[in-house]
Amino acid sequence: MSSGTSQRTWVTIPRPQPAARIRLVCLPHAGAGASAFFPWGAALQPAGIEVRSVQYPGRENRLAEACIDDAGAMVKALADAWPEISGGGRCALYGHSMGSLLGFELAEELAKRGGPNQPVHLFLSGHNPPHVASRLPLLHTLPDGEFLPAVAKHYGNLPAELIADRELAALISPILRADFKLVDEYHWQGTGPTATPLTILGGTNDPWTTETELAEWSRHTRGKFQARMFPGDHFFHQQNRAAVLALVQQEIAAL
Numbered sequence: 001m002s003s004g005t006s007q008r009t010w011v012t013i014p015r016p017q018p019a020a021r022i023r024l025v026c027l028p029h030a031g032a033g034a035s036a037f038f039p040w041g042a043a044l045q046p047a048g049i050e051v052r053s054v055q056y057p058g059r060e061n062r063l064a065e066a067c068i069d070d071a072g073a074m075v076k077a078l079a080d081a082w083p084e085i086s087g088g089g090r091c092a093l094y095g096h097s098m099g100s101l102l103g104f105e106l107a108e109e110l111a112k113r114g115g116p117n118q119p120v121h122l123f124l125s126g127h128n129p130p131h132v133a134s135r136l137p138l139l140h141t142l143p144d145g146e147f148l149p150a151v152a153k154h155y156g157n158l159p160a161e162l163i164a165d166r167e168l169a170a171l172i173s174p175i176l177r178a179d180f181k182l183v184d185e186y187h188w189q190g191t192g193p194t195a196t197p198l199t200i201l202g203g204t205n206d207p208w209t210t211e212t213e214l215a216e217w218s219r220h221t222r223g224k225f226q227a228r229m230f231p232g233d234h235f236f237h238q239q240n241r242a243a244v245l246a247l248v249q250q251e252i253a254a255l
Helices: 034-047 071-080 082-086 098-113 144-155 160-164 166-184 211-220 241-253
Strands: 022-027 049-054 091-096 122-125 198-203 225-230
Touching: 022 034, 022 082, 022 098, 022 241, 034 049, 034 241, 049 082, 049 241, 071 082, 071 098, 071 166, 091 098, 098 122, 098 166, 122 241, 144 160, 144 166, 160 166, 198 211, 198 241, 211 225, 225 241
Parallel strands: 022 049, 022 091, 091 122, 122 198, 198 225
Antiparallel strands: none
């Protein structure tokens, strides 16, 4: 297929590279689907990095499926589907915001299960470490008339036209509500640090994280650790995509 979309459900590959040196599995933020990382495929292709973007149930080409609103259930489903998601080759993992939380837990779950093809590097962005108290607003319990306006107010990434359109609002609300419930009700189990190298990324103007808090991720790895800040808000990885991808490419080249 010219779009590079996998015929399997859990992953979309914007630029397939059968001979890729390494694969980068990407986990989107709340409300987003696999298309959030489509531009990364072309950008990283020259470096021999194949982007494999995870498609959560309930959105885009999985719209007919029920959303998963529990972190434990989502991580188990991702781990069960890992052979498909990773493609069976050497891979690194990138997650943003909710995807960061899921990526961290997925790596731990895969380590518990053992076996080949463990992620060789974790890139986690836009989310505080699990032992740091969250400053995210509790939104998923708001009534329908207040929910989307509150998301737009706090995150600034929902156009007014979408909120005003009843059909679009009815389409996106269940996805966002499920994802925010997943994040709001997540409880860290306090497992030990991973041996996997960890790169943390944050936005200098992100209202939900700080550089000091992000540095606390160092407690969660015995491997190489670094934290890097980029200009921008919670969606700095989109606003400064070139700089973020340059760091990802640099770290992967050193593996």
